[in-house]
Amino acid sequence: MSLISWGMYPKIKNQKFSLRDVTSLNSYMSNTYEFIPFGNGRSYGDSAINENIVHVKPYNNFLDFNEKNGILTCQAGVLLSEILDSVVKRGWFLKVTPGTKLITVGGAIASDVHGKNHHIEGCFSECVKEFTIMLPDGETTTCKKGDELFKATCGGMGLTGVILTAKISLKKINSQFIKQTTIKTKNLKETFEAFENNKELPYSVAWIDCLAKDENIGKCLLMVGDFADDGDLEYKSKKKLSIPFNFPSFALNTLSVKAFNWLYYAKAPNGISKQKVGIDSFFYPLDAIGNWNRIYGKNGFTQYQFILPKENSYEGLQEILTKISNSGKGSFLAVLKLYGKENDNYLSFPIEGYSLALDFKIEEGLFELLDTLDEIVLKYGGRIYLTKDVRVSKETFEHGYPRIEKFREFRRENNMSEKLQSLQSKRVQI
Ligand SMILES: Cc1cc2nc3c(=O)[nH]c(=O)nc-3n(C[C@H](O)[C@H](O)[C@H](O)COP(=O)(O)OP(=O)(O)OC[C@H]3O[C@@H](n4cnc5c(N)ncnc54)[C@H](O)[C@@H]3O)c2cc1C
Structure with a gap:
């Protein structure tokens, strides 16, 4: 069976080589024209x-x-969930984790993922002490912070080689719980104020109602928090429910998104509320439902994630949220996060500012809407996140990533460009 990405789009036939040992990977690489x-x-x-x-x-x-x-x-195929299953009870947690724990360590490095604490801890590469990688010529090398290969590989979307193992540092914790505060805001101005007032806390993330209109544009539930200190480390992964089949594509329409957004916002108490929640509820709420991507139907969906520099974030977000709200194309998930300083990696996504991520069902007219949003993102000096993307043009991508020429040159000099290609790298000509 062919492998597909989380958005289930595009679907193409592919041949899979399952990595189990380096000798057979070496011979696969020398006999395969092109792979990712x-x-x-x-x-x-x-x-x-x-x-x-x-x-x-x-x-x-x-x-x-x-x-x-x-x-x-560990080897690069280990999932973050497998790490948590063995380290939390010993008082350790990931320094940086995205909104799902179902990713591999190799995938975390290649996308240089970030979490709810980017403004404090930066990207995943900050906690990578070194990794080993098999380059397209079959050579295996160890790579450390400061090496050019490190800067190209972290965020390099698999286009420098196959990461084999990684040494990462973890964060000490003394509880499996997070002290969470939820703040309900009425508009974008209040949302920004709430983020800025809480930026000393390590974790923050906001769910935005992207169908809200006029003076309510940007209203949100902002969740902020930090680990508790109660000595309870009895963490057990939550059992999950699963969506057994693809929903018919009409199931998700503007009405259902509106109803969901209304209920989600309405059920939260007004103002500020506090609770103690577990690791899975705070960091990975979506992992509680297996295959939730199927609710978008068999044509799949995409996530549009962009980031804007801090000085332009308010104006740019106001414009983009107005465009989306007027389009009527709703998104269940519209997640806003605050980001800290940019790192040196050539293609890492974060810059200091705010980023919004929105899920959209693939349907007629969507890519035209996203092209218009791209123009606004570029106008305000922003960029699109490659690990979420399926349609961005070469021009939009290049505008957002000024270090792309360095990355291209590095690939050319090290004979990586021919062997390592994805559909995305061909589209944006990395
Ligand atoms: C529900 C959900 C929430 C998410 N939240 C966030 C978030 O908060 N922050 C964030 O940054 N991301 C987030 N993501 C995106 C996700 O973290 C990244 O896409 C991650 O890279 C996926 O890892 P994977 O192991 O599934 O890799 P894949 O999706 O299989 O691959 C991703 C990229 O990594 C490359 N790659 C994978 N393994 C290797 C390897 N061993 N060597 C070299 N290259 C490799 C691939 O070529 C590809 O370019 C989220 C995704 C989901 C589904």
């Missing part, structure tokens, strides 16, 4: 998709864990 690494397919678009795929997930042994200093070494 694939972790657990939690990227939304076509960055892990090609006709030939190296499936890294089966390469998933733990190699070493130092319980005293929290340094973990």
